[in-house]
Amino acid sequence: DTGVSQDPRHKIxxxxxxxxxxxxxxxxxxxxxxxxxxxxxxPEFLTYFQNEAQLEKSRLLSDRFSAERxxxxxxxxxxxxxxxxxxxxxLCASSLVTDTEAFFGQGTRLTVV
Amino acid sequence: GQQLNQSPQSMFIxxxxxxxxxxxxxxxxxxxLWYKQEPGxxxxxLIALYKAGELTSNGRLTAQFGxxxxxxxxxxxxxxxxxxxxxxxxxxxxxxxxxxxxGTSLTVIP
Numbered sequence: 656d657t658g659v660s661q662d663p664r665h666k667i668x669x670x671x672x673x674x675x676x677x678x679x680x681x682x683x684x685x686x687x688x689x690x691x692x693x694x695x696x697x698p699e700f701l702t703y704f705q706n707e708a709q710l711e712k713s714r715l716l717s718d719r720f721s722a723e724r725x726x727x728x729x730x731x732x733x734x735x736x737x738x739x740x741x742x743x744x745x746l747c748a749s750s751l752v753t754d755t756e757a758f759f760g761q762g763t764r765l766t767v768v
Numbered sequence: 769g770q771q772l773n774q775s776p777q778s779m780f781i782x783x784x785x786x787x788x789x790x791x792x793x794x795x796x797x798x799x800x801l802w803y804k805q806e807p808g809x810x811x812x813x814l815i816a817l818y819k820a821g822e823l824t825s826n827g828r829l830t831a832q833f834g835x836x837x838x839x840x841x842x843x844x845x846x847x848x849x850x851x852x853x854x855x856x857x858x859x860x861x862x863x864x865x866x867x868x869x870x871g872t873s874l875t876v877i878p
Contacts, residue, residue: 659810688865697772697856697868698811711864746810748866755799755818755860759810 659760661747667766668737675733676763680749687730688757689722690746691715698746704730705752737767770795772869774857780875787844789872791857796837797867799860802829805871806853814855815842847876 660679668674680687685706690698701720702712706727716722719737724730734741744764750757774791781787791800799818803811815826817833817840824831830843840857857869 661810690868695871697871700865700867703865713865752863755801755863756813756816757801757858757866758813759803762808762810764808 659747659749659758661745661760661763663763664761665764665766667768670739670767671736673733673735674737674765675731676745676747676765677729677731678747678749678760679729680747681758683751684749684758685727685752686750686757687724688748688750689730689732690748690759692744692746692762693742701732734765737765739767741765742767770859770867772857772859772867774855774869774872776872777870778873778875780877781847783847783849783876783878785847787847787851787874788841789843789855789874790839790841791859791869792839793859793867794838795859795861797859797861798837800831800833800840801858801860801866802831802840802842803856803858804853805856811856844874847874849876849878852876 662677688703689701692698704724719735722732744762746762748757748759802814805811815831822833828845832841854871858866
């Protein structure tokens, strides 16, 4: 296992389109986090899962955003009706429940034109 | 949400110099993490701290968990060009989300 994997690395989409990102966490990591990062800022929390349960969602996660982790392994983050303000780096991280070290993937860079 | 402030915001240093940066919070945390991020990449974990007063090293990096649980410090000794990047602190309380700082941008001049 080489770490947290995110796909795609880059996505350019037209405003109003839907996009979906995938995150594969480190094997045996029960916790999975999604963060968003805009240029010059630190990562901002979106949501996290413990196994397949979504335990916390940020107010940043509007109704257009939905995240799933159906089998407690990989996760998807979908953005519907994208807006230019959604342009950002979307980061996924995973950790063991009992170990709070969180390891990040390389991120998905979204550009909405 | 929690506010984590990092200082300095940016640093320009000569290769070989030591670096110090810190992170302060308005709230206490149980865990402090330090990450380094390079352009277009995700943050890479450098050091994790779990106990107030804890001092932990990772090679040339040393970090401390402040006694008040509201701050943390990161030192880099004998900087090299590959230390260039943005350094973020992150705090966690109660095993939930991590709150990130505003970042310290480090430039090392050869």
